[in-house]
Amino acid sequence: MKVFWVPKLPVSNLLEEGREIVNLILLGPPGAGKGTQAEKIASFFSLTHISTGELFRQEVSKKTSLGMQAKGFMDRGELVPDEIVLAMIQSVISESQNGFLLDGFPRNVEQAKALGTMLGSQNLRIDHVLSLEVPEDVIVERMVSRGRSDDHPDTIKNRLSVYREQTQPVKEFYAEQGLVHEVNGSQKVDTVFDSICQLLPKGGVQ
Numbered sequence: 239m240k241v242f243w244v245p246k247l248p249v250s251n252l253l254e255e256g257r258e259i260v261n262l263i264l265l266g267p268p269g270a271g272k273g274t275q276a277e278k279i280a281s282f283f284s285l286t287h288i289s290t291g292e293l294f295r296q297e298v299s300k301k302t303s304l305g306m307q308a309k310g311f312m313d314r315g316e317l318v319p320d321e322i323v324l325a326m327i328q329s330v331i332s333e334s335q336n337g338f339l340l341d342g343f344p345r346n347v348e349q350a351k352a353l354g355t356m357l358g359s360q361n362l363r364i365d366h367v368l369s370l371e372v373p374e375d376v377i378v379e380r381m382v383s384r385g386r387s388d389d390h391p392d393t394i395k396n397r398l399s400v401y402r403e404q405t406q407p408v409k410e411f412y413a414e415q416g417l418v419h420e421v422n423g424s425q426k427v428d429t430v431f432d433s434i435c436q437l438l439p440k441g442g443v444q
């Protein structure tokens with residue numbers, strides 16, 4: 239068995255000269271492998287991984303009032319209303335000391351604009367948006383085999399149409415700012431991660 243030693247890069251390797259923080263967004267349809275890649279990227283580049291879906295699932299399992307408010311929307315494959323998501327993300331971002339990697343947020347253009355305002359007021363910005371590209375037939379297959387409670391066939395259909403109608407425009411929103419990098423998400427997990435690492439060169443953020 240071959241054992242590879244992969245050095246953990248300090249965040250500074252990702253940075254433009256003079257910048258101290260790098261903030262990334264990972265976009266992609268449900269089932270594209272965002273969670274898996276997000277964990278790998280966050281750990282490798284020492285970023286805080288912020289997954290709104292995961293935060294909601296924790297609130298639901300703790301039966302908090304936030305969780306109770308979110309549950310119905312999640313079960314139906316709908317987006318949780320913006321005011322609930324934004325209040326939650328605001329507190330997580332303001333506590334984050336490192337750069338961060340957003341996974342599952344923003345999910346519509348209103349959230350993207352609100353994020354811009356939120357970051358602007360703290361002198362922060364989004365540096366890169368990584369878009370995982372996976373065809374729909376592959377996604378449905380992956381989600382059915384994942385077996386999460388909101389991976390029921392009707393919910394999957396709804397989540398995909400919500401993605402097409404509301405989240406796809408987020409990619410256009412950031413593409414107009416020249417921030418989007420597309421990544422082929424149909425490849426093996428490690429190959430996808432390698433492609434992402436090549437987009438985020440050690441030499442700095444271009």
Ligand code: AMP
Pocket residue numbers: 268290291292294311312313315316317318319323341342343344345349388397
């Ligand atoms: P995810 O794990 O990212 O697929 O999210 C699971 C569910 O949580 C989604 O289907 C939504 O109901 C809810 N959710 C997660 N992130 C957001 C967001 N940014 N805006 C609205 N709803 C969200």
